[in-house]
Amino acid sequence: MNSEELFRMAQDVLPGGVSSPVRRFEPYPFFAAGGRGCVLESVDGVEYIDYCLAYGPLILGHAHPEVVEAVTRQIRRGTAYGVPSEGEVELAGMIIDRVPCAEMVRFMNSGTEATMAAVRLARAFTGRDKIVKFEGSYHGAHDYVLVKPGSGAAAAPDSPGIPGATVSNTLTAPFNDEEAMVELMEEMGPEIACIMVEPVMGNVGCIEPMNGYLQFLRDITMENDILLIFDEVITGFRVAAGGAQEYYGVEPDLVTLGKIAGGGFPMGVLAGKREIMENIAPAGPVYQAGTFNGNPVSVAAGIRTLQLLDEDLYHGLERMGSYMRGGLRDILSDLDLNYQVAGLASMFQVYFTGEEVTDYRTARTSDTELFMRYFHSLLDGGVFIPPSQFECCFISAAHEMEHADRTLEAVEAALRECQGH
Ligand SMILES: *Cc1c(COP(=O)(O)O)cnc(C)c1O
Numbered sequence: 001m002n003s004e005e006l007f008r009m010a011q012d013v014l015p016g017g018v019s020s021p022v023r024r025f026e027p028y029p030f031f032a033a034g035g036r037g038c039v040l041e042s043v044d045g046v047e048y049i050d051y052c053l054a055y056g057p058l059i060l061g062h063a064h065p066e067v068v069e070a071v072t073r074q075i076r077r078g079t080a081y082g083v084p085s086e087g088e089v090e091l092a093g094m095i096i097d098r099v100p101c102a103e104m105v106r107f108m109n110s111g112t113e114a115t116m117a118a119v120r121l122a123r124a125f126t127g128r129d130k131i132v133k134f135e136g137s138y139h140g141a142h143d144y145v146l147v148k149p150g151s152g153a154a155a156a157p158d159s160p161g162i163p164g165a166t167v168s169n170t171l172t173a174p175f176n177d178e179e180a181m182v183e184l185m186e187e188m189g190p191e192i193a194c195i196m197v198e199p200v201m202g203n204v205g206c207i208e209p210m211n212g213y214l215q216f217l218r219d220i221t222m223e224n225d226i227l228l229i230f231d232e233v234i235t236g237f238r239v240a241a242g243g244a245q246e247y248y249g250v251e252p253d254l255v256t257l258g259k260i261a262g263g264g265f266p267m268g269v270l271a272g273k274r275e276i277m278e279n280i281a282p283a284g285p286v287y288q289a290g291t292f293n294g295n296p297v298s299v300a301a302g303i304r305t306l307q308l309l310d311e312d313l314y315h316g317l318e319r320m321g322s323y324m325r326g327g328l329r330d331i332l333s334d335l336d337l338n339y340q341v342a343g344l345a346s347m348f349q350v351y352f353t354g355e356e357v358t359d360y361r362t363a364r365t366s367d368t369e370l371f372m373r374y375f376h377s378l379l380d381g382g383v384f385i386p387p388s389q390f391e392c393c394f395i396s397a398a399h400e401m402e403h404a405d406r407t408l409e410a411v412e413a414a415l416r417e418c419q420g421h
Pocket residue numbers: 109110111112113115138139140141198202203231232233234258259267268
């Protein structure tokens with residue numbers, strides 16, 4: 001069956017024909033037949049160079065042979081135990097070695113669960129109810145954080161079905177705006193349990209913190225006895241081995257991880273300072289539990305993936321990222337287009353706006369219709385990027401120069417086409 005037929009059937013049995021909203025695009029998404037390396041193949045027999053990479057986890061590309069082997073070996077020995085297994089201790093140790101703030105680790109199954117647990121833990125630890133998140137930041141799909149969210153919800157913020165009382169304690173602030181945060185702290189500081197931040201905003205495209213902004217958040221949270229939580233579900237193991245906290249040299253109290261940490265399998269991680277983490281049940285009173293927590297298959301994939309992420313690999317990703325961003329800037333300047341190229345390490349995005357993008361408000365000045373024309377032209381040219389201006393493109397270790405050059409050619413053609421040049 002081809003994608004069109006499958007989508008028609010899917011619409012009957014899956015709301016919107018998909019299992020997660022951002023996957024839907026017009027007229028219908030292609031259905032995956034398989035992936036290998038940096039290539040995703042559709043059931044229609046078309047191959048795409050993949051910069052979506054399952055929205056972040058696949059830093060080694062699809063079906064890396066060594067990850068597949070580690071997982072296969074584990075599956076033969078069982079897929080869930082309900083008792084602890086050695087891999088959990090090993091993976092926890094690897095995370096603690098790399099991620100500066102991590103002294104203890106709780107494994108879960110998704111980034112959503114990790115941020116939910118982080119908020120509960122911060123509230124319990126501080127005895128305060130209010131939390132602060134940033135406009136356009138995305139921390140998963142649970143009630144506490146679906147206020148002015150990013151990602152698939154960026155176009156239609158908030159959601160029905162969330163009691164007002166649940167989010168009355170969720171405050172929002174603009175990213176990269178010190179003054180606004182100082183004001184919020186003056187007004188509410190003593191009631192705030194935590195500030196949760198994506199150190200690089202990865203769910204409204206890709207927005208870096210301004211020079212000194214993360215350190216500013218560190219200082220102002222310390223002054224107000226507030227926990228600083230970095231949501232590194234995207235940036236963890238992506239921008240550096242130790243994530244954004246290593247890259248920018250600012251250490252939070254807690255960190256949430258996911259995506260790459262599971263090596264392509266479901267995973268969520270809450271980690272942080274021992275003094276705080278020891279409050280989690282059964283060591284302490286803050287409840288968190290899960291049938292599949294520390295799942296041995298996800299853990300095996302995570303271990304093998306982290307083992308393969310060495311310094312050389314990060315250098316290679318950095319080089320490829322710079323090459324891509326440089327190539328994009330050259331094309332835009334050749335075509336006399338005043339759009340923004342954003343990104344760092346192996347992350348990038350083009351914003352279809354003339355304004356410099358530093359937060360949610362400026363990101364939303366982008367021409368999203370033009371972006372979708374660009375997306376479709378790229379798709380026709382054999383390149384798959386996430387189908388939204390408000391997502392980020394990722395590069396994997398399987399992307400080679402030849403793929404980058406083919407991609408830049410497709411980008412140039414796409415930009416000419418969607419500009420009507
Ligand atoms: C993807 C993402 C999440 C949610 O993770 P899931 O595994 O999809 O639940 C949370 N925070 C950030 C920053 C993310 O990008």
